[in-house]
Amino acid sequence: MSAVVIVGAQWGDEGKGKVVDFCTEFADVVVRYAGGPNAGHTLVVGDEKVIVRLIPSGILREGTRCVLGQGMVVDPSVLIGEIDTLEGRGYAGLAARLTVSDRAHLILPYHVLVDSLREGGKGAIGTTKKGIGPAYEDKVRRTGVRAGDLRDLGRLRARVEAALEAWLPTITHLGGRAPSAAELMEPMVPLAERIVPMLDNASKLVDDAIRAGRRVMLEGAQGTLLDIDHGTYPFVTSSNAVAGGAAVGSGIGPNRISTVLGITKAYTTRVGAGPFPTELDDRDGQHLREVGAEFGSVTGRPRRTGWLDLPALRYAARVNGLDGLALTKLDVLTGMDRLKVCVGYDTPAGRTSEFPIDLLDVPGVLPVYQELAGWTEHLGEYRTLDELPSTARAYIRFLEEGAGVPVYFLSVGPRRRETIVLHNPFVGRAAAP
Ligand code: IMP
Numbered sequence: 001m002s003a004v005v006i007v008g009a010q011w012g013d014e015g016k017g018k019v020v021d022f023c024t025e026f027a028d029v030v031v032r033y034a035g036g037p038n039a040g041h042t043l044v045v046g047d048e049k050v051i052v053r054l055i056p057s058g059i060l061r062e063g064t065r066c067v068l069g070q071g072m073v074v075d076p077s078v079l080i081g082e083i084d085t086l087e088g089r090g091y092a093g094l095a096a097r098l099t100v101s102d103r104a105h106l107i108l109p110y111h112v113l114v115d116s117l118r119e120g121g122k123g124a125i126g127t128t129k130k131g132i133g134p135a136y137e138d139k140v141r142r143t144g145v146r147a148g149d150l151r152d153l154g155r156l157r158a159r160v161e162a163a164l165e166a167w168l169p170t171i172t173h174l175g176g177r178a179p180s181a182a183e184l185m186e187p188m189v190p191l192a193e194r195i196v197p198m199l200d201n202a203s204k205l206v207d208d209a210i211r212a213g214r215r216v217m218l219e220g221a222q223g224t225l226l227d228i229d230h231g232t233y234p235f236v237t238s239s240n241a242v243a244g245g246a247a248v249g250s251g252i253g254p255n256r257i258s259t260v261l262g263i264t265k266a267y268t269t270r271v272g273a274g275p276f277p278t279e280l281d282d283r284d285g286q287h288l289r290e291v292g293a294e295f296g297s298v299t300g301r302p303r304r305t306g307w308l309d310l311p312a313l314r315y316a317a318r319v320n321g322l323d324g325l326a327l328t329k330l331d332v333l334t335g336m337d338r339l340k341v342c343v344g345y346d347t348p349a350g351r352t353s354e355f356p357i358d359l360l361d362v363p364g365v366l367p368v369y370q371e372l373a374g375w376t377e378h379l380g381e382y383r384t385l386d387e388l389p390s391t392a393r394a395y396i397r398f399l400e401e402g403a404g405v406p407v408y409f410l411s412v413g414p415r416r417r418e419t420i421v422l423h424n425p426f427v428g429r430a431a432a433p
Contacts, residue, residue, distance in 0.1 A: 002258030003206075003216040004425050005246040006326075008223030009262035009316035011232075011270040012241075013296070013303060015328030015411060016263050017041030020057045020219050022409070022419055023261075026426030027217035029065045029209045030058030031202070033249030034239040035221035036073040036107055036135065038128040040297030050089065051297050055082050056219050059094055065209075067202050069218075070103035071239060071249020073135040074147060075112075076191040083194075100195060101202035101251070102148030105139045107131040108160065109179055110167050117174035125235050126272030128298050136238035138163055147199055150192040153185070160184055203251025210256050215426055218246040218257070224316040225270075225357075232357060235274025243320040259425040261408060262322040264313055266330045266395070269303040271296045275360035277367045278306035278342045292332040307369065309342040310402035311355035317405045324408035324423060327399065330392065331379040331412045339374050339395060342367040343402065372398060380413035385420060 006023065008014045020041065024030055032039075037053040050060065054074060058064040068074055083094050111131030119129055127133060138144040143166045145159045161181045171178045210216050222241040225231045230242050239245065247254040267288050270276045280288070288294060288305035295302055316322065333339060344353045348364045359365045375389040382388055385396075400406055410420040 003210055003218050003246075003252065003256055004259045004261060005218045005220065005243045005257055006261050006263065007220035007243045007246070007320050008241065009264040009313060009320070009322065009325070010223045010268055011225045011276070012039075012221075012223040013269055013271065013294075014223060014263040014265050015326070016220065017052075017057055018411060018414065018416070018419075019261075019263050019326040019328065019409060020217070021060070022416055023217055023426060024058035024061050024064055026215055026424065027058060027064060028214040029067065029206065029216045030056040030219055031067040031069050031206055031216065031250045032056045032072055032219050032221060033069040033246045034071045034241055035237060036132050037075050037078045037130045038132045038237060038298060039221035050086070052082060052086075053298060054079050055086070055094075055098065058217070058219075059086065059097065060091060065097055065099065067099045067206060067250070068101060068104055069202055069206075069250040070101040071245060072101070072104045073107050073132055073139070073239075074100060074104045075107035075131065076150070076188065076195055078107075080191055080194055095194070095198055098198050099200045099202055099205060100147050100198045102146065102151075102199045103202070103251075104147045105135055105144045106147060106149075107135040108145060108163070109184060110164060110171065111135045111138070113176055113179075114167060114170060114174070117171070117176045121174065125274065130298070133238045134167075138166075141166065147195065150188075150196050151199065153189065153192065156188065156192070157181060157185055206250050207252050207256070210252065217426075218250055220246065224262075224320060225312065227319075230319045232274050232360065235272065259323050260321050261324050261326055261425060262316055262320055262405065263326045263328060264316075265292075265308075265328050266333055266399075267292075267308050268306045268312075269294050271299070271301050271303045276304055276306060277345070277360055277365070278309045279304050280306045284336060287336060288332060291335075292329055307340045307342055308399065309355070309367065310399070311342065311344060311353060313399070313403040314353075315355040315357065317403050322403075322405045324425065325400070325403065325405050326409035326411065327396065327407045328411040330396070330410060331418075333374060333395070334378055335376055336374045339372045340369040341372060341398065341402070343370045344368040380418050382412055383420060385410070385422065
């Protein structure tokens, strides 16, 4: 009677799409608990790439119920657009398998407008410009519009008008033009018609599923270091991406969660501004970007690349309570002569093995590296740990010991079959009755 959380252990883009997609084979219910269309999950199905931003990855599997939890911010037009795109690719009947929490907040055009206007100015932090921050601001300011408001167009209009009034000074100050409530409502009517049948009390649905012994997966978005509380503030997203957010964002008690799986790449990437101590600006960084195809799936921006940061991983292990790791993109390191791993930090106060998260921009705070040998073999065909080159195994062991967390899944290529399973937290659980 429990749920498994899957959470990004770095700055997002850890390869959650593939791991979540792999795990959904074992899950009856998949719930997204935070964020919105700022997430981009690239799924490789056969040889076809499918990108989903809002809908949980499990939607591609018939028989899996997918839930957009109340911790999310949902852009109605993106949601309907995704359903239509996937249905156009032959995945039929998606709406019937999709539940939207009636407490999830809506991203409306004025949120996207404010996000874009701000990103054009001095305080830009490199957001995805999808309206995420402004929608969460509305939620906290108590002027938000929730998915449940779509059930009553009169109430919806009143809430939109109140929110517009609250945003007007900001939009004017930023040099934008606020849309009128009438302009906003016109496209909302057909969207509401399609979304209302998907609305439900998601908290009860998820809790009931757990009580009935169904296998529930709580799918995180972004990553630990982008979490509003535990990330590299202010260069963060606006929600709790960490595992603790899974209980709040899906509406279940924390004691319903049995396992937390953290996802980490074998190196590090980041998109957007903010500190990144192990960042590389040389041929190694270029290798990681090109071989790893490190370009944002939502924005197309080239990702910043760098070495693995073990203090950061240990930090993620602590704030999430990680039980196991899914280590992704190990294959991308093939062909690099020597690999560096950050094992600690030099700070003005001395050397530390802790991740100095609030001091990363202080002069003199610098990563300390240890070098490990690389390998030249292509890893994609290996199916067991023992087959891997000894230097790759040594790299994995070093990572496990440094993070203090064992590797459960090892990804050696983008395809589903290019995965080595060392421990599957879903196996041994009851399947759907
Ligand atoms: P926002 O979530 O669009 O407000 O962006 C805030 C920060 O989080 C920016 O640095 C974004 O690049 C980053 N971010 C948001 N979503 C993702 C993601 O899914 N992967 C990686 N970075 C993300």
